[in-house]
Amino acid sequence: MTDATQPPSPFTVDDLSAQALQAFEQVVSTTAGFRPRLGQHEMAELVAQTLSSGDLGEHPNPLKSIAVIQAGTGVGKSAAYASTAITLALLRKTRVIISTATVALQEQLMQKDLPALSRAMPLPFSFALAKGRGRFVCKIKLERLAGNGSAIEELFDDAPAMVKPKAFAGQEDPLERRFKLYDTLAGLLAANAWDGDRDNLALPPDPSDWATVAAERHSCTVRHCPRFRDCSYYNARTKLAEANVIVANHDLVLASLGMKTLPELDNCLVVFDEGHHLPAVALDQFSSSMDLSNLRWLDKLPKTMQEVATRMHLHLGDDVNTVTTQLKGVLTQVARMAMDLVWAQTGREASGEGIDGTLRFANGVLPEELKEPVGQILAQATGLSKALETLGTNVKALAKEDPSLAVLASQMYARLGGLAPKLGSLVSTSTLLLEHGEQPLAKWLQASSGGGYLTMTAHACPIVPGDLLRQFLWSKVRAAVVTSASLTSCGSFDYFLHEAGLYGAPHVQAREVASPFNYAAQGQLTVVHTKAEPKDANAYTSEMVALLLKDIAAVKRGALVLFTSKAQMRAATDALPPQLMDRVLVQGTQSRAKLLAAHTARVEAGNPSVLFGLQSFGEGLDLPGMLCETVFIAKLPFAPPTEPVDEARAEWLRSTGVDPFNALVIPATGIKLLQWTGRAIRTEDDQAQVICYDKRLTQTAYGRRMLAGLPPYQLGKRETTYLR
Structure with missing residues (x-):
């Protein structure tokens, strides 16, 4: 979601700041139940100054401006930042992203705070909630699965030990449950009784059932899809593009970096509320893992690719069968080695009993015996990923060249797309496992037992969130506010500033705004x-x-x-x-x-x-x-x-x-x-x-x-x- 380059503002920084503060004061004076609070006014003033100062859009030497504000309980920080930030976005002809860490605060903003502000502020504005693609249904996937028993093999790629899940006594059969769900969803769409947003269903579906029909980037042909005009996700994106204020969450903001699903961060204003969560979210976003035990999807990969190539009359150049067999073999080998290592760590022998255990590699150094097989995983998964990407590109090209093939091409592309993230996790995790620089990564094996199955996964993750945020987030942001009621520790901002990658930056100021409570x-x-x-x-x-x-x-x-x-x-x-x-x-x-x-x-x-x-x-x-x-x-x-x-x-x-x-x-x-x-x-x-x-x-x-x-x-x- 891109915005046009910002034209030169007719206002000076002081003009912008003054008008934003005036809007805040109007909100406070005209809204019933608002009490004048010194700390709230102080916060609004700082937000106005900060968001007025950052240069947006193309600029030869842009000025950045970031404020870190701890606002004590009772300050009323959402009114302080929202009224000023929204006014500035309207005056500067840009938009504002308000990012939270919890659903509760998102709901408060969407259902209470922003509607109240829209009634009280002098300038009208629109607002919308940004959601990840996976919250919406893919109609092409749903149409293929609803009432279609022939697609059964696609429904249980995630089942361990190469068996379909079985119903326990008194439980509904998982297969029947899924088909019943898909038929119900298709009926709701046909009756215009549902907009395709999972959150708007009366009863939330089981996550594993929903995942099979959820929209996802890797399985979407975008404008070449015959359902593009009535796509639930892209309709929501259209509404988002028309909004002056976008409410999102930290996970989505970080996951969307470089994806153009949200406004470019160098061309809009940003507020991170509940900002103390940012470091943990960054570590989670940049971690990677691969499943070493559930490999059933690899048996399907060459078959699926060949079927798609055949149906679309395309040539599958690489020897996918051979490489897939080799990849499955080395993954199985690494899984056995990992099991032995974890069992040795826990003092148990490989007796087959279920265990839960974690083995972290000291100093981020992968054991010598794992380096070669992990290198093979990287090479083979990379080759298959490229072959899958090439096939998908050709399928999309056919949809573009021949509209009569659009439905078939979208269905075939969706089938390929389900495999792409699995290969991607192998590539990213093995890459991190083999990486060793001046600052080590956390690398570990995790064995977990549940439901009668033993799962072995390998993980890798950076260990310093500040470095990640500085490199991927703050390098793009021009004007932002980070706020929370708990950003200081032991009376100092230093810990948070280090964790958030903001310590020592000349364009960052940190201030504590006192609570009105005695x-x-x-x-x-x-x-x-x-x-x-x-x-x-x-x-x-x-x-x-x-x-x-x-x-x-x-x-x-x-x-x-x-x-x-x-x-x-x-x-x-x-x-x-x-x-x-x-x-x-x-x-x-x-x-x-x-x-x-x-x-x-x-x-x-x-x-x-x-x-x-x-x-x-x-x-x-x-x-x-x-x-x-x-x-x-x-x-x-x-x-x-x-x-x-x-x-x-x-x-x-x-x-x-x-x-x-x-x-x-x-x-x-x-x-x-x-x-x-x-x-x-x-x-x-x-x-x-x-x-x-x-x-x-x-x-x-x-x-x-x-x-x-x-x-x-x-x-x-x-x-x-x-x-x-």
């Missing part, structure tokens, strides 16, 4: 000094649970308990006496929405209610007033490097003389603690307390560093006389 008057943070040391997990958990049970017995309204592990939460749940069971709701026992609804109903009925939750309940949960008058923190939320990427990064840092605990673990924990304590006070009228059972928060130097980065709660201390 934390010292509205809240108290009490640190309980247990007898047991937190490092003595069993003794500490036992004492902490006993103290927690006494505390939740005194809860009068709503409370939230945040645990650092499932085992810890299970220990507390198992220890609940009968008289407390009816007031506790535990994450995982029902959906999040149902838990929160039950919690709200209890509190509003005048009954005490306590939520038990893990990390996901520590961020983004909004329980104002009496819904959460106390937040209990079972233990400081340390996340020691146990995941392969974290382990590899810690290993690399140690090799360079840097302590990973100080450089990574403490700052990351500081951000989590800021998020967790932020569940307590949500409005200017709240009165709440935070009780942390981990005495390290006040007794250690690193704990005091984290404490310095929290809002200025009234600090209290509680000694315990608990004896085991």
Whole structure:
């Protein structure tokens, strides 16, 4: 999705900034329920200055401008950035992308914030939600599968061990379920009762069922497809192209780099809300994996390519059969070698029993015995990928040359397209596995058992998100705002700026905008000094649970308990006496929405209610007033490097003389603690307390560093006389 080069603006930077700020002030003054907030005005002013300054479009020496803004709870950051950014986009004749990390914030923007702004702002604007191609149905695929039993072989390419999935007792047969779904979807389309968007179905389909009919880049002939004019995805793209404001998510923005599915980032304004998620999303986007155990699709590859070539009267030049056989053989060889390595790591013999295990290669060095076979995978998969691409190009050319072949060509191209990502994963993963530079990559094998099958996968991933973001994202962005309620750690932006690839950039400024809440008057943070040391997990958990049970017995309204592990939460749940069971709701026992609804109903009925939750309940949960008058923190939320990427990064840092605990673990924990304590006070009228059972928060130097980065709660201390 490209935009024309920006014409010279008739406004100066100061003019633009002033008009954007004026629009914000009009919104605040005319919208019912808005309260004037000093921090919100400060944020709007900074957003206006930042987004007015960056040069857009073609420019010999473009000026970049990026603001990193931590906006405390209650600032009202969406109104501050949206009103100013949208005004500037309209004045500069460009568009603004607002990118979020969660569906909840997307829904808030689309259903609440942007509609309210459109009524209050002086200039009219349109907005739309950007979704990935896979959220839409491919009508060509659906037409081929609906009511067509001959396509059965295409439905279970993903089944392990070369067998079709079987229904268990009481379950619907998977094959019948899929055909029933496809017939239903086709009927909805025929009746104009559905627009092809998966999210608009009354019941969400099983992901594996949907994947077979989902639109995807590799299987799309675009304008040569006979269904192009009524394609669900491209119709949505058309609406997106007409919108002044595009709401997207971080995954889609990073996945779309260079793909032209969103406006070019050097020619539009960008706001990254929930920006603290960007580094993790970058690592996920640039990681790669390949399945070494489910190779059924390779048996189909030469057959499918030959069938397509025959039906389209094309010549299949390469010896696809031979190369595919060789590729399957070497993948099987590597799978056996990988199994032996993982079993050796876990101390088990290759007895055939199901195991789950991870083997990370130290310092990103692939074992010598794997280098040659992985090199063969790379060479063979690359050759097949090129042959597949050539065949697909020829099929599309036929559709262009002879419109009467358009339907057949689109169906054949879709069949080829389903194989392209599988070959692509082999090429990208083997390339990364063989790569070894100054900064190592995380490389590991993963064995997992489930459903009676053992799956072996190989993975590779860069370890420094800042490098990725600097190279692929910030090199393109000209004018952007990154905001969140938790960008500082231990009172400093340094950790986030390093992680996000923005540290030391001259065009980047970071500022904290204070919350309007009076934390010292509205809240108290009490640190309980247990007898047991937190490092003595069993003794500490036992004492902490006993103290927690006494505390939740005194809860009068709503409370939230945040645990650092499932085992810890299970220990507390198992220890609940009968008289407390009816007031506790535990994450995982029902959906999040149902838990929160039950919690709200209890509190509003005048009954005490306590939520038990893990990390996901520590961020983004909004329980104002009496819904959460106390937040209990079972233990400081340390996340020691146990995941392969974290382990590899810690290993690399140690090799360079840097302590990973100080450089990574403490700052990351500081951000989590800021998020967790932020569940307590949500409005200017709240009165709440935070009780942390981990005495390290006040007794250690690193704990005091984290404490310095929290809002200025009234600090209290509680000694315990608990004896085991």
